[in-house]
Amino acid sequence: MLNRAVVEGSALALLALGIFALWFSARRSVRPESDGGYTTSEEIRFEIDRLQSGVYRWLTTTNHRDIGILYIVFGTVAALWGGMDAMMLRTELVTAQADIWTPETYNALFTTHGLTMLIFFVLPVFFGIGNYMLPLLIGADDMAFPRVNAIGFWLLPPALLMVRMGLLVQVGGQILSLFLPQDTIQFFLTVREVSVGWTLYAPLSVQQPNPQIDLLLLGLHLSGIATTVGAINFIVTIVYERTEDVTWANLDIFSWNMLVTSALALFAFPLLGSALVMLLLDRNLGTTFFATEGGGPILWQHLFWFWGHPEVYILFLPAAGLMSTLLPKFVGRKLFGYQFIVYSTMGMGVLSFGVWAHHMFTSAVDPRLKASFMAISIAIAVPSAIKTFNWITTMWDGDIRLSAPFILCAGSIGTFIIGGVTGVFLAVIPIDVLYHGTYYVVGHFHLIVVGIIPFMMIAASYYWYPLITGRWYDTRMAKFQAALLIFGSFVTFMTLLVIGGLGLPRRQATYPVEYQFAQQIATVGAYVIGLSALLWLYNMLVSYWKGDVVQTTDPWDLKATNQFTREWQWFEERMMEKYDLEPSEPESTRRSYAPDMTPIGLLGGVGTVAENVYRNAWMAAAGGIVGTLLMTGGLGTAAYVGVLDPASFSEIAELVGLPATPLIGALLFLVGGAVTWPLLFLAFSDYLPGRLLFETGLVFATLISTGFAIAFYTGQQGLAFIGYLGFVLVAHWAYGLGLTVTFQYLRSRRRNAHEMEA
Numbered sequence: 001m002l003n004r005a006v007v008e009g010s011a012l013a014l015l016a017l018g019i020f021a022l023w024f025s026a027r028r029s030v031r032p033e034s035d036g037g038y039t040t041s042e043e044i045r046f047e048i049d050r051l052q053s054g055v056y057r058w059l060t061t062t063n064h065r066d067i068g069i070l071y072i073v074f075g076t077v078a079a080l081w082g083g084m085d086a087m088m089l090r091t092e093l094v095t096a097q098a099d100i101w102t103p104e105t106y107n108a109l110f111t112t113h114g115l116t117m118l119i120f121f122v123l124p125v126f127f128g129i130g131n132y133m134l135p136l137l138i139g140a141d142d143m144a145f146p147r148v149n150a151i152g153f154w155l156l157p158p159a160l161l162m163v164r165m166g167l168l169v170q171v172g173g174q175i176l177s178l179f180l181p182q183d184t185i186q187f188f189l190t191v192r193e194v195s196v197g198w199t200l201y202a203p204l205s206v207q208q209p210n211p212q213i214d215l216l217l218l219g220l221h222l223s224g225i226a227t228t229v230g231a232i233n234f235i236v237t238i239v240y241e242r243t244e245d246v247t248w249a250n251l252d253i254f255s256w257n258m259l260v261t262s263a264l265a266l267f268a269f270p271l272l273g274s275a276l277v278m279l280l281l282d283r284n285l286g287t288t289f290f291a292t293e294g295g296g297p298i299l300w301q302h303l304f305w306f307w308g309h310p311e312v313y314i315l316f317l318p319a320a321g322l323m324s325t326l327l328p329k330f331v332g333r334k335l336f337g338y339q340f341i342v343y344s345t346m347g348m349g350v351l352s353f354g355v356w357a358h359h360m361f362t363s364a365v366d367p368r369l370k371a372s373f374m375a376i377s378i379a380i381a382v383p384s385a386i387k388t389f390n391w392i393t394t395m396w397d398g399d400i401r402l403s404a405p406f407i408l409c410a411g412s413i414g415t416f417i418i419g420g421v422t423g424v425f426l427a428v429i430p431i432d433v434l435y436h437g438t439y440y441v442v443g444h445f446h447l448i449v450v451g452i453i454p455f456m457m458i459a460a461s462y463y464w465y466p467l468i469t470g471r472w473y474d475t476r477m478a479k480f481q482a483a484l485l486i487f488g489s490f491v492t493f494m495t496l497l498v499i500g501g502l503g504l505p506r507r508q509a510t511y512p513v514e515y516q517f518a519q520q521i522a523t524v525g526a527y528v529i530g531l532s533a534l535l536w537l538y539n540m541l542v543s544y545w546k547g548d549v550v551q552t553t554d555p556w557d558l559k560a561t562n563q564f565t566r567e568w569q570w571f572e573e574r575m576m577e578k579y580d581l582e583p584s585e586p587e588s589t590r591r592s593y594a595p596d597m598t599p600i601g602l603l604g605g606v607g608t609v610a611e612n613v614y615r616n617a618w619m620a621a622a623g624g625i626v627g628t629l630l631m632t633g634g635l636g637t638a639a640y641v642g643v644l645d646p647a648s649f650s651e652i653a654e655l656v657g658l659p660a661t662p663l664i665g666a667l668l669f670l671v672g673g674a675v676t677w678p679l680l681f682l683a684f685s686d687y688l689p690g691r692l693l694f695e696t697g698l699v700f701a702t703l704i705s706t707g708f709a710i711a712f713y714t715g716q717q718g719l720a721f722i723g724y725l726g727f728v729l730v731a732h733w734a735y736g737l738g739l740t741v742t743f744q745y746l747r748s749r750r751r752n753a754h755e756m757e758a
């Protein structure tokens with residue numbers, strides 16, 4: 001059995017050391033010593049002075065950009081810490097027995113993981129981005145209350161330390177026990193990380209003796225104060241500090257989201273604070289708010305989720321705001337349906353206070369009451385869907401730039417759809433009763449909390465990197481990192497969704513052996529996520545010291561699509577002042593910005609589709625054949641390794657009334673695919689986002705494979721099912737690749753021929 005405190009402590013120390021080593025080597029290579037290497041004492045004193053004034057500056061700053069950076073750095077540290085918990089959780093689950101950490105350690109791990117991620121990672125990072133960007137976006141000099149802003153931030157580090165003191169005390173205890181006898185350091189060995197779950201349900205949280213629970217409650221309370229203070233500052237800033245030409249009707253979408261988020265926080269967090277105090281009193285002064293006799297544990301659940309569900313939207317809305325801000329920049333089109341996005345944001349804000357009891361469908365609550373909560377929980381899917389449709393429509397016919405932020409946006413929309421749709425199922429009482437407490441829930445909310453929140457944070461870090469640092473990050477590494485992150489998240493959380501659907505309960509360190517392989521797949525996926533997080537950190541740090549210097553005032557070429565927003569105008573002015581750069585002029589405006597699309601009407605649209613098919617049918621046929629050849633490889637392998645049951649093809653044959661043999665079925669399947677798929681693809685090519693390129697092929701192959709997977713689902717169970725889904729995806733990717741490459745090739749040949757004639 002490994003010792004958690006030692007493992008986690010040393011891993012974090014190693015990470016810190018690694019960062020220091022990076023910094024050190026970067027400084028060396030940037031500033032070589034002129035005299036061949038010897039550092040004089042004068043130079044050392046100079047360095048120390050510099051360090052001192054640096055520390056002093058960061059401790060006392062009230063500038064919104066500095067405080068923004070502080071928040072972001074703090075949130076990143078919390079994310080690494082909470083992420084370390086997650087990696088340890090997944091490591092425990094590699095084997096079906098609890099033989100790496102004890103079940104109690106496992107409980108502590110998911111408790112601290114949840115709390116650290118939800119409280120100390122997400123909101124601080126969003127408050128950081130908000131602090132940095134919001135005044136620039138609305139043309140304010142600073143936040144409304146700069147000093148309050150600083151206080152709001154500086155409450156957070158002590159809060160985190162209080163909440164996570166258990167680990168620090170334990171690490172301290174391990175070190176001390178090397179020198180001192182056990183009984184003198186008893187305190188260090190009894191205080192340990194809290195293990196009652198992040199929802200701190202009474203009566204367990206009242207009864208557990210661990211003194212760390214009290215410290216944790218105080219720490220959470222402190223963080224709640226910090227959040228409230230920050231929220232007030234955002235609200236006042238947005239309401240009162242806008243310049244004259246920023247009206248409610250043209251306030252940018254990120255500020256709108258921060259405004260609604262702050263309003264939610266203002267209503268929700270005081271409630272959490274009160275509930276925490278009540279719990280503290282119950283634990284220490286003998287009150288009976290949540291005692292089974294005299295009070296009621298259900299009261300805790302009501303209070304907790306009345307904060308807890310709005311909190312979910314407090315975390316989600318800023319991410320949605322980033323999506324609405326970034327996506328248009330990378331598809332060269334204005335955000336579709338600005339007003340609807342604003343209204344849906346407000347709608348989610350209001351509704352989110354009316355759904356808390358869907359977390360209590362399996363608790364003793366009056367069934368009639370539950371039914372009304374079910375209705376509102378399903379209703380909240382409407383504003384979520386509005387957002388999704390607007391994002392997809394924004395991409396439609398756009399000119400997609402396949403940069404890392406765009407990859408993350410596209411991945412986010414995908415995971416959000418899966419996470420949201422699975423959430424709607426959970427909102428239906430009979431289904432929740434079945435899946436509550438299984439990995440299905442874990443899969444659902446992680447597809448959202450991982451699939452959109454960190455994705456959008458990272459996308460934003462890439463997008464604004466040139467603005468904040470004046471340098472470029474390594475764009476190739478970033479694309480790779482983005483793809484890795486999406487891949488890892490899909491592997492991990494889709495697997496959890498599946499094993500939860502099969503009924504595996506969550507929050508348990510042990511599980512039946514037949515789930516072991518699936519759990520290992522999920523763990524590998526989680527390590528991939530961890531690796532991509534480290535890659536991101538490496539890229540951010542090293543580029544900060546050594547990245548290419550930005551040479552233009554419009555690094556993303558936003559002027560070309562008329563999206564050179566206020567924060568970039570601020571950047572332009574600064575670059576002109578500091579480096580005498582000329583304001584950059586766009587070379588051309590892109591097609592998608594000035595679409596010569598006369599409204600075609602319903603019939604007109606059909607006409608275009610028919611024309612396209614007619615003109616390009618032979619091309620489609622060629623593409624279809626190449627695609628089919630490639631796909632046969634994927635499906636053949638799947639049948640060969642046994643995840644796809646070839647007999648299932650006979651069902652297709654049966655469907656159209658032919659003899660039910662697998663061979664005829666497979667032939668039908670391939671012929672059908674080779675004809676329908678490429679024709680559809682071509683017919684709608686004018687309407688598809690992006691041109692017929694590699695990435696469009698993959699995007700649509702992904703979409704279509706989902707449909708095929710459902711349509712031809714052939715009754716596999718367990719792991720064979722996961723394998724089946726994997727191969728369907730791979731096969732269709734091969735297909736999409738084949739199609740687009742062929743299309744591209746044929747098209748370029750035809751174009752060349754035309755040019756020869758001309």
Ligand code: HEM
Nearest residue numbers: 312316358359377420423424426427436437441445448449
């Ligand atoms: C917006 C981002 C979302 C986040 C961050 C999120 C997060 C969470 C979390 C943390 C839980 C776990 C509660 C526990 O520990 O037992 C949960 C459960 C749940 N979520 Fe979500 N969720 C989101 C969206 C949605 C949506 C859109 C719906 C439905 C329309 C939904 C419905 C539910 C339900 C009904 C449960 C209760 C499951 C159970 O207790 O069995 N969620 N969610």
Ligand SMILES: [Cu+2]
Nearest residue numbers: 309355356359
């Ligand atoms: Cu909820």
